[in-house]
Amino acid sequence: MLRLENLCKRYPTGDEALKSVNLEVPDGQVMALIGPSGAGKSTLIRCVNRLVEPTSGSTRLNDLELTGLSRRRLREARCRMGMIFQEYALVERLTVMENVLSGRLGYVGFWQSWFRKFPAKDVSEAFRLLDRVGLFDMADKRADELSGGQRQRVGIARALIQNPELLLVDEPTASLDPKTSRQIMRLVCELCKERGLAAIINIHDVLLAQMFAERIVGLRLGEIVYDGPPDGLTPDVLTDIYGEEDWSETIRAVDDDEKENGKTGILALDPVKEPTQQTPTQV
Ligand SMILES: Nc1ncnc2c1ncn2[C@@H]1O[C@H](COP(=O)(O)OP(=O)(O)OP(=O)(O)O)[C@@H](O)[C@H]1O
Numbered sequence: 665m666l667r668l669e670n671l672c673k674r675y676p677t678g679d680e681a682l683k684s685v686n687l688e689v690p691d692g693q694v695m696a697l698i699g700p701s702g703a704g705k706s707t708l709i710r711c712v713n714r715l716v717e718p719t720s721g722s723t724r725l726n727d728l729e730l731t732g733l734s735r736r737r738l739r740e741a742r743c744r745m746g747m748i749f750q751e752y753a754l755v756e757r758l759t760v761m762e763n764v765l766s767g768r769l770g771y772v773g774f775w776q777s778w779f780r781k782f783p784a785k786d787v788s789e790a791f792r793l794l795d796r797v798g799l800f801d802m803a804d805k806r807a808d809e810l811s812g813g814q815r816q817r818v819g820i821a822r823a824l825i826q827n828p829e830l831l832l833v834d835e836p837t838a839s840l841d842p843k844t845s846r847q848i849m850r851l852v853c854e855l856c857k858e859r860g861l862a863a864i865i866n867i868h869d870v871l872l873a874q875m876f877a878e879r880i881v882g883l884r885l886g887e888i889v890y891d892g893p894p895d896g897l898t899p900d901v902l903t904d905i906y907g908e909e910d911w912s913e914t915i916r917a918v919d920d921d922e923k924e925n926g927k928t929g930i931l932a933l934d935p936v937k938e939p940t941q942q943t944p945t946q947v
């Protein structure tokens with residue numbers, strides 16, 4: 665369980681990005697965080713792992729109070745939280761395998777990592793994860809030879825090899841085409857279910873959020889203005905979150921999509937093929 669209590673962030677510029685946010689995310693829950701640009705979505709995610717230092721309030725991950733940890737303890741705590749980024753944040757000149765193994769850097773010693781010597785069990789776990797995300801045959805490819813979808817799969821495997829309790833995901837599909845976006849969202853959600861992992865996924869695409877997340881939290885100007893199920897996102901609620909617009913098209917798009925796919929389970933659309941059956945062109 666992740667618990668945020670009265671979390672506030674005021675940047676030195678005076679921007680009040682989070683205004684006393686209270687939020688609980690139980691184990692195994694996939695939550696989408698939506699809201700207009702500047703609402704504070706990235707700030708919230710980054711306050712959790714303290715890439716951004718909260719101004720006040722408390723953040724607890726299970727038994728551990730994250731605010732106030734020393735640098736060393738924070739490094740250990742960050743191993744418990746996997747992060748997936750919009751721009752993948754891979755090391756371009758390293759291989760897929762090396763990028764995945766870099767997720768273990770919080771665990772292996774400095775010299776081991778300097779010589780890129782990882783325990784055999786980490787390497788076999790990396791292969792297992794690459795298989796799961798559909799990249800088994802690409803372990804030796806350099807990151808700069810991959811497509812966007814493939815890069816994000818590496819980012820997912822790198823986050824999971826940490827064996828985290830929580831996934832923090834910031835705009836995972838913003839640089840991807842619509843089909844790849846769905847595949848990536850589906851993969852993240854399936855992996856969370858398989859591992860009982862909680863996730864906060866920042867996402868601009870309301871339709872994707874509704875399709876894949878079991879809970880939606882809407883943020884506006886640093887405050888939570890909606891917290892509920894995907895089908896509670898009525899035009900009025902969307903207006904609360906984003907402001908005045910015609911939301912009927914968005915709502916209709918979800919309805920159509922569900923009808924087209926015989927409804928409704930979140931994972932019922934275009935099921936992911938077994939990773940071993942995937943070819944690079946499908947990514
Ligand atoms: N490093 C920073 N210094 C000062 N102000 C910042 C900084 N980062 C973010 N802000 C401000 O905090 C507010 C929230 O920004 P944040 O990046 O968290 O929003 P967001 O919801 O992630 O937006 P987007 O959808 O565009 O990514 C904005 O007003 C932004 O200008």
Ligand SMILES: [Mg+2]
Nearest residue numbers: 705706707866
């Ligand atoms: Mg952001």
